[in-house]
Amino acid sequence: MPVSGMPQQEATVNYNWRESLAEALRRNRRDADHRYFQLATLAEDGWPANRTVVFRGFSEDGQRLQVATDARSEKHTQLATNPQVEVCWYFVRSREQFRIRGRAALHDAGAVEAPARERLWNAMSDAARAQFFWRDPGAALGEGADIPVTQSPPASFLLLEVEPLQIDHLQLASQPQQRHRSWIERGAWQSFPMNP
């Protein structure tokens, strides 16, 4: 991953973005919205698109961020065309931000990841599941048809996984503020501290 302005210095080793993110999740767990982040994608006409999604957990290997999505959404169409994303995750209580550039993958019932998709469905609340049976999201009000409600996930229910490639972590509450950039290189994470 090429990083503009990357210094010709040894990367620091005393920083781990994955641990920092887990710690942020712990420190902000009392906030109802601490699992919401903003997912930026590219629209088909080349504009950036941006919306709030709910973080549903990490993949089993702990490396990818999981989100539930609907195959009928614009987000799905965009990601099927272009998997490049940037997550912006701001934690209010601890005043820190993770910007995660990554690659998105979409998994349906036929995917190798189908068991993880099934687990995600089972872990979701009834209210969260109900939305997947509603009429086509984004169509004019009332257009389209509801999907018959079933116990198992409808075909349009997808597991979206974001594989991080570069992370920019800003900690506003530190004195002085701290900022770290991390990126993956030959399978290993590197990082260095930056000016905030």
Add this chain to the structure above:
Amino acid sequence: MPVSGMPQQEATVNYNWRESLAEALRRNRRDADHRYFQLATLAEDGWPANRTVVFRGFSEDGQRLQVATDARSEKHTQLATNPQVEVCWYFVRSREQFRIRGRAALHDAGAVEAPARERLWNAMSDAARAQFFWRDPGAALGEGADIPVTQSPPASFLLLEVEPLQIDHLQLASQPQQRHRSWIERGAWQSFPMNP
């Protein structure tokens, strides 16, 4: 503004995004972070980029969103190349989201908007101003040089204005949930209700 899936029906007239946003700002004013939103842009390598910024108010005509930015930031470089943005503004307390596709403009001391830039500087807190005198943001820690502190804004202080072109407003707290899309057409705002 072409809207995919736009229905062949008359646009509803009983919805005004500008009033809805002002109402959201009122209803969420007790939350310290209610003025934070996420700004998605296009990076120079074609990836989407996404970060949290602070809403500083509306332009005098009430039509544009104002943000303070630093000419030394990546965001500035990206916007100077490509003004296409999407704002994602989620209000936690009232559980509603505004997605605002718009065009960004950057104003420095030589711009027609210089008085608005000056007003923004004067309205900012000392802590917010101080950051504009720090070393180059995003450079390796310690690289670059601090900017001599002055009363007037440094040259790198810019007023960023986003001119909305299309708005998608989702209200999760309504029963049932409500969603409206608005767009500007020959100088007038149109809108229609959508499935959430």
